[in-house]
Each structure stands twice: as structure tokens, then as C-alpha cells.
Amino acid sequence: MARIGVFVCWCGSNIAGTVDVKKVAEEAAKIPGVVEAVDYKYMCSDPGQNTLRKMIKEKNLTGVVLAACSPHMHENTFRKAAVKEGLNPYFIEIANIREQVSWVHEDKEKATGKAIDLLKMMVEKVKKNKPIEDVRVPLTKKALVIGGGISGIQAALDIANGGVEVILVEKEPSIGGKMIQLDETFPTLDCSSCIMTPKMVEVYQHPNIKLYTYSELEEVSGYIGNFNVKIKKKARSIVEKDCTGCGDCWNICPMHKNVKSEFNVNLSERTAIYVPFPQAVPLIPVIDRSVCLHFKKGGKCQKCYDACGPKCINFDLQDEIIEEKVGAIVAATGYDLMENSLYGEYGYGKFKDVISGLQFERLLSASGPTEGVVKRPSDGKTPETIVFIQCVGSRDPEKGVPYCSKVCCMYTAKHAKLFAHKVHGSQSYVFYIDIRATSKGYEEFVRGTMENEGAIYLRGRVSKIYEDNGKLIVKGADTLSGNQVEIAADMVVLATGVIPKKGSDKMAQMLGISYDKYGFYTESHPKLRPAESSTAGIYLAGMAQGPRDIPESVVSGSAAASKILGLFSKSEYEVEGTIASVNKTTCVGCFYCKRVCAYSAISKEEIKDRNGNVLKVVANVNSGLCAGCGACVNACFSKSIDLKGYLDEQIFAEIKSLAV
């Protein structure tokens, strides 16, 4: 026989102001099976919880219903209290009479009636409750980090320093990501490669980090604690362990004029066998087989092979598939820049001296194509006037993206500042919509560019750029003065908008995590769970989540790492027991459940007789993957799936309690 205790919470005046809590308790006491019903000012307080515990003990309760706030708030509080008295935590039910009643209704009488109805439903439900045990999942204490940019590097180092093995996968031949391409970084102007390369080297040398560069994720299966991943290690054509990085091979390669350097954003050339930049980690070249003469001309050229001392070049190496088992994954796949060609009026691609912000970084950089001397791509002259255009693609729902790329205001101010430092007497003009400089030291930084370096900021957009007599004529509006302006510039730098890395949507699908309409990965909760993806065991970091600057990327890498170290600090992972279970007797194996499961938690299971003959194939729920959403329950025609804690019988009892 059920022995139910009912507690009606006032929540101060939050509930009691609109709901007659005394009446709710009186009505609850009349429901068969309810042994006692009380009201109390704050059930979540210590004395409130003690009242609950006392009644469980003294009245020997088999179930508890609290009429209180949303279970999101205090379900756990009350469950823990119940456990202390030896009651299974899933015998606590909450009728939400705050968010669903007092906060949304005004008429006290009707609100009280609704509160009583909700309470009745829960009493009928709890009578049908069954004890539920939480699911324990074993953990493989090894992490996979996808992406070797600053956020991925930070995540990998933090996890590795926590004593956990890490596999870092990077698509390019070297780690470093976009940050290693930058010159000096705002707002402190520390040189990017000076602060980045030590971290890259630390990754390479770390005993807990296994680094796969020039490699891509091929396949992911499994679930939190137990992912199986396949990594495709693309053929580098170099026997890595023998290479000394001496450079004899790329110095002799005849293909040195035809291939644009990705690292220098097309501002210089590279060879067919190359390292992307001198500080590359690992300092091991790769042969770009799409341009190498050996591969294109049937093996005739092998100059690099002849020049190589340790003979570590092997043209026959093939792609390799490496299988690894990991317990957690960080997706730090980074970003790309939008296509500037979308803006024909700016003449990108048409005029050589209209360049992107990232290209300007390379022109400023001491390791760049001009060794840090600002020179125009067209004729190599040092420009005296540069026009910077912000929001190229960003905040432009018509042609670009509606969101703000967040870093452009700051890097443009930095560009103007560095330009003033490098070319004395030069002049910068910045066309902007708004200036967004909201982090520590940012506003002062932009002010400094305006006031100390004399950059002229014009609020407005550029309508047209054309070439005239070796100059770029920039026509635009200065909306603050209301004037049309025309500037004869030597160079134009476009602050191009940020978009997710190409293929991030495919990556998300492979990982089974959700992403927004732009392709940025979405967080499990935008505020309270910013490091977690929608899938347990997969964490997010860096620009792959959305525009952010270096400090934020570092923080997000560390956040993902701390989540993983926290996860791995236990011997097993506990999942709430409210998951789906299949009645294998009645299941006919149509697998609509499998089709609708967003978590890939349902697989096929063969039921066999003692001779091993397959009798039938039924659905099986993987308790580690199931999130308890109930989509499968809905999809099942024969009602062969039930959700623990929300059994059909419980729902039915709730509905029936309302029948008059």
C-alpha cells in the first residue's frame, strides 16, 4: 500500500501569494494513499529538508510529492535528502506550482484549482513509480583533441599536464592554427609567434601527448567514456622518425615559383616539398602530391630524394588509418575567413593592393614574405596611406552574415597602430560601423590608435574602390559629418568576417553534436554549460563555437580540459537512470526508434536460440548514450519502449487522475 507524503511549498510569497497553499495541502490529504500533507514556507531550506526527512522516516513513506518550483531547481536537493533516509531518489516527484501556476496566473481560486490538479497527477504518478538505479559507464581515460590551433593546444596541454594521455589531431602539416600566422596581438602587442611557438614545442615534447599532424578524423563511434575513432594519417612521403628537418630537400625542389603559400595567404610561393613556416611543429616537410613533379611526371624528378642525407623521403608511402579508443573529445576545429570576392565593389582579387586583414598580418610579420617591411603586393613600394574597412561580411545579413566577428575592431586598430609604428608619417583611415572594444584594455587600445597614432576613424561604409594612376580611390560616406569622402590610398585592408572552418558541419555530423545555421557548434547550454556540446563526452573550444579572441579561445580550451579532467577523476561515469528500455518480447524490429534517436543510442540486437539461429532482431538501448528524451517511445507503434521514470503506466495514471 502506497504511503505518500505531500509537501506544499510557499516559496515565500512566490507561490503562496497566488495559490492557497493551505487548501492545496488539505485537498492533498484527502487523496487515497496520502498519509500526510503539510505546507511549509521554504521546502528547499535546511529546516524544510529536515521536515521532509523526518516524515519519510517517521511515517515510513513509500513516495513523496512536493508541490513547489520547477524540478530544474531543486529536484536534486530533495532527491539527496530522500537518499539520506534510505528512499530511492526516483520516488521524489515534483508538481511545479510556481513556474506553471503562481507565476503565470492571477486568479487565486483558479490557480489553486490548477495546483491541486497538478498535485493529484503527481500523487497518482508516484504510486506507480519503481526504483531506478543510475547507470554506470566505464571510462577510457584518454582524450582526443581535434584541431591544433591555440584552443586545441591549450586543451591538450592542460589535459596532458593533468596526467591524462591526449591525442591531438591536426589537418595541416604543422600545429599552430591561425594564431601562428598573426604578427603582434592586441592589446598588449606581444609577438604572436614568440608566445605561440613555446606552446607548440611543449605539445611536441610532452610525454602525454601523441601528435598526429597532416591527419584527419575519419570516423567516430561509441559514446562518452568509450569512443572509437579512426584517424587518417595522410601520406607525408617522409619517414618522420628519420627526418632531421635540415631543409636540404625543400631548398633543392624545382617547384618554387608556382605554388602559393597557404601560410602567407598567397603573398609568397612555396615549394612542392615544404614546411609551411620555419618554426613548424613538427619540423618535418610534406610533399604536396598535387604539384610535385615526381608524382605528376611519372617519377622523373627525385631531386629531394637525392639531396636528402638520411634518405627519409619515400614516394611510396600511403595514407594510414589509425584506430584509437578515447573517453572524451574536444572539438576545436577553428575558423575560416569569408570570401572577400563577395564584395565586388571593393575590388578584392581585381586590385592587387586590396588585401585581407590576415594578409596584412603576414606583411607585418618578421617571418612574412616581406620580412616585416610593409610593402604593396603590386609594386613592392611602401604605402603611405592605408584605408581599413571594417565589417566586410560581418553584420551584413544581405550579403554576409548577421553576426559580429568580434575580433575585427581590435585587429584593425592594431593594424593601424603597427602601420604607424613601421611607416613613420603614414596615415590610416578606418571605415567602421561601431567600435566594439569591450575586454580588458581594449577601449584604451583603440583610443590610443586614434589619439596617439592619428588614425582617422570614419563612421560609414565604403561604396566603391577604383584604381587611378597607381592609387586606389576609396569613395565612402562619413555619416557623422554627413559628408561623402574620397581618399586616395596606396593600399586597402579588408577586415573580413569570420565563418566556421569549412566542413565543420560534416565534422559535427560525424561527432553527433549540434551546430547552428552558420555551422558553429552549439553549446549544451549557452550560459551554464559553455564548454559542453549537446553530446555527453564531447567538449567544445575556440572559434569553432563562434567568433572570439585569443584570450577567450585559451579560456575555452582550458575549460574543456578541466571538464575532461573532472570526468576522468572518477572511476566510472554515472548517467541518470531515466533512460529508455525495450520490451524485447513485443518489439518487432521496425527500428523507427533507431531512426528518430538523436543520440545514436539504439542498435540492433539479435535474439538467438540455443543453437545460435537468429530468431528475431530487436532494438537495444545503449545506456551510456541514451539521454532519456523519449523520442523512441513516441515512435514505437507497438508501445514496446518505455522510459524509466516516465512509464506509460505513470503517464496514464496522471491523465486518469484528471478524469471526472
Added chain:
Amino acid sequence: MEKMNDKLQNIAKKLLENKEVNLIIGFTKGSNPLRMRSVFITEPNDVSKLSFNAHCVQDLAVFLKKPEVKKFGKIGIVVKGCDEKAVNTLIQEYQLSRDNIKIIGVECRGVVKQNLADKGEDAVKQSTVYDKCLVCEVHTPLLYDELVESDEPAFEINGDIKPYAKIEELDAMSVEDRNMFWQKEFEKCIKCYACRQACPLCYCTRCIVEKNTPQWIETNIEETGNAQWNMIRAYHLSGRCIGCGECERACPVNIPLMLVNEKMARDVFEKFGYKSGIDINAKPVFGTFDANDFNEFIK
């Protein structure tokens, strides 16, 4: 017709002799010359029983769900275009392996309504065939291993007869009137479940109506339970029903079930662009979760 039957019998004989199948499900002549019935053939010598004509109304795919048939393993089945869509759906829903079924498709020109045939009607005309034949897009089955071509000409459709005309009529009604219409129809239901038994896609071994913990559908023959049963069955078939019309034909109290099924099929096509039974690899419309869905609630 004789040519068709010869070809049909030859195919069947070959399949049985070569042990490509262990059983052939087909049509044979019944005691009433204008009624055809199902026949199950396991011996090559028996193939002469196989026959096909415009009275082969039954959707033989219904037998594929039965354990006593399944135990034969490899099965050959004679199907019209509409029935073949049921085979496709069974494969799509993992109830049948494509490797275990030999589809003997028969080109069909339409089948004569049985109530007319019972009065002696033998001609295939727009006034004598079922509504499904008037809207049929699969006179030649979509998928088959063997095909028996028809030697009959297609019948003429001049638009005098509007198939499923009642649907538009019902659509035009007020909600109350429409409810009244269906209430009256469902009132007749005696819960014999013939509709379910005749349906090739009602293959659950435990139907939802038989689930009694809790009892979602009332089993007594009263208004509520009758409506519950018929509506839930309609929902379970939406996006799945292939329109063979067997439920309506099996109904002993003449509930126009095809109006519901056809209306559902039209709605599914209009809203999701999906037609059932076309492609064995298609994702069923109500079993589709797509990460590309631009619905905020999914993300």
C-alpha cells in the same frame, strides 16, 4: 490472359526448380469463377494452379508478415504494382530481407470491384474498378525480379468518375459535421480487427490495442474506444499506407477506411513531399531525424 499465365507459371517453375525460392505465393481460381484466391505452392508440378486476371484483388503481401510463411525462408510472391509497394515498405522497415524475396511483378490494368464481380461483372472499366486503380501510378511494379507483362489494353479514364470524391466533400465540411460523419461511421465498428489482419503493414506481434498496462485504447464497442482504435490505426499508417485498400475491403461493416488513409497520404505528400512504398532505401517520413533540419527545437 493465357499468355500471362504461361509466363507466370514458367517463372514460378524455374524459381522452384532452381531452389531460388521454397514457396511461391500467388493467385489461383476460386470456386466462383469471378473470385480469385491465394495459393501457396512449394512443388514445381503445382505451378499450373497459378493464374492472374482482373479479379486478383487481394494484396498477397499480407502473408509475408505471418510466421508460418516466414519459416519458408526464401519466398517468391506474385504482386500487382500496388501490392509491391507493400513489399517495398516491409523491406524498408526491416520486416523482410531483399535477399529473401523474389518479386514476381505483374503488370496490372486494374482490378474489378468485388461486389460488382459477384454480380457477374467481368469488364475492366473506369466504372468497375476500385478507386485506387483510377489513381494508380504503378501499373507496372516499381521493383521486381521477374516481370509478367499484361496483354490487356489500359482502360480509358474520361474524368466522369472522381476517385475518392468524398475526401473533398469532407474537407469542405465544418469540423462539427465532419466529426459527425466519422462518429456515425465508427459507430458501426465491431472491433473485429479485420482491417488490421488484412493490412500488409500491420505487422506488430502485439498491437497497441492489445497493450493493457496501461490500456490506452478501450476495447469495448463504444464510441470512445471505436474512434480511438480507428484514429490510432490511421496515424500508425500515415506516411506508411500504400493504398492497397485491403482494410476497407475486409471491413464487414463497410467503414470507408480508405478515405482516411488516402487523405493522410495526400497530406503527407503535400507537407513533406513523401510517398510511401516507392523506395526501399528511403527514410520513412515519420522516422526521420535530420541534423540539417532547420527547426530550432531540434538544435
